[in-house]
Amino acid sequence: ELPSFEARTDLAVEEQESFAGAGGEIKGVALREWHHRNSHIRLTEVSIMDEQGARAMGKPVGTYLTLDVPDMAEKDDGYHEEVAEELGKQLNLLIKKMCPNKKEKASVLVVGLGNIQVTPDSLGPRVVDNLQMTRHFLGEYGEDFCERNDLPVLSGIIPGVMAQTGMETAEIVKGVVDETKPDMVLAIDALAARNVRRLASTIQLTDTGIHPGSGVGNHRHSMTKDSLGVPVAALGIPTVVGAAAIVHGTVEALIHTLAMNSGTEGYAKYMEDLDPESQYELIRELMEPEFGPMFVTPQDIDERVKQLSFTVSEGIHR
Numbered sequence: 001e002l003p004s005f006e007a008r009t010d011l012a013v014e015e016q017e018s019f020a021g022a023g024g025e026i027k028g029v030a031l032r033e034w035h036h037r038n039s040h041i042r043l044t045e046v047s048i049m050d051e052q053g054a055r056a057m058g059k060p061v062g063t064y065l066t067l068d069v070p071d072m073a074e075k076d077d078g079y080h081e082e083v084a085e086e087l088g089k090q091l092n093l094l095i096k097k098m099c100p101n102k103k104e105k106a107s108v109l110v111v112g113l114g115n116i117q118v119t120p121d122s123l124g125p126r127v128v129d130n131l132q133m134t135r136h137f138l139g140e141y142g143e144d145f146c147e148r149n150d151l152p153v154l155s156g157i158i159p160g161v162m163a164q165t166g167m168e169t170a171e172i173v174k175g176v177v178d179e180t181k182p183d184m185v186l187a188i189d190a191l192a193a194r195n196v197r198r199l200a201s202t203i204q205l206t207d208t209g210i211h212p213g214s215g216v217g218n219h220r221h222s223m224t225k226d227s228l229g230v231p232v233a234a235l236g237i238p239t240v241v242g243a244a245a246i247v248h249g250t251v252e253a254l255i256h257t258l259a260m261n262s263g264t265e266g267y268a269k270y271m272e273d274l275d276p277e278s279q280y281e282l283i284r285e286l287m288e289p290e291f292g293p294m295f296v297t298p299q300d301i302d303e304r305v306k307q308l309s310f311t312v313s314e315g316i317h318r
Helices: 012-021 051-057 077-098 123-130 135-141 169-180 243-259 265-272 276-286 301-317
Strands: 029-034 042-048 062-068 107-112 153-157 184-193 202-206 232-242
Touching (some): 012 051, 077 184, 077 301, 123 184, 123 301, 135 153, 232 301, 243 265
Parallel strands (some): 107 184
Antiparallel strands (some): 062 202
């Protein structure tokens, strides 16, 4: 029996693009794209408006904003400054949307998800490490200290992973939220992409919270407003791509190349007519069975994650 083939992605924009590439629109899903004048950053907003759209996309109802930042790998301070500025603007809009009745600065608990000992999974903990926490100033210098000094009201936690703590991340965060009562939670996490060009060069912001294991129907440990009692936003950057997704993309490129040559267009037609599962079977016959579950990350991921964590933390400060 063939395994079900799915080129996994955590990015809503990639799910939307897969429908667009098939020449179809998605009912219950709206798309908006723009970029600011003199900006090299392209923004794409995917809004899932109802349950029909959620079923088609495989993601909860909500808004998913993607910042395409293709030059993040470059050591260009000016570009990283531009990204941090834009990220700060979009986070500010998101906070106001999720805390509409808050007149003064909202208190934000930043949760760094992931394992700091595993480089591609260390983005969240590194971002929290870089942040200047300010919530404790309120008790020391007065409730209006951050407002008077134009500082964000930030607290943060790195809950680790279950193998380190023996506890679900959502359980730890729930306890912290109950005790400290922030206005909202901002979860930072590393994601998986379908397209290698999006690795470490795409930032996704969403107001839907975190749904670990939602693809297999496990909603017991989600971090959402329903489970934590406060609004939950999520910021993620893809740091890995599934090997199966790379192979699938390679097959598509191969079909295109074969179709360009009159002598091989018959092979292209044959492969193009195969459904994804049959394509997967063909690939499986050519490669070792162990190839499927592998995830791939750039060779300079340590440097990229380090740069990204500073840029994200600066955006949060702003």
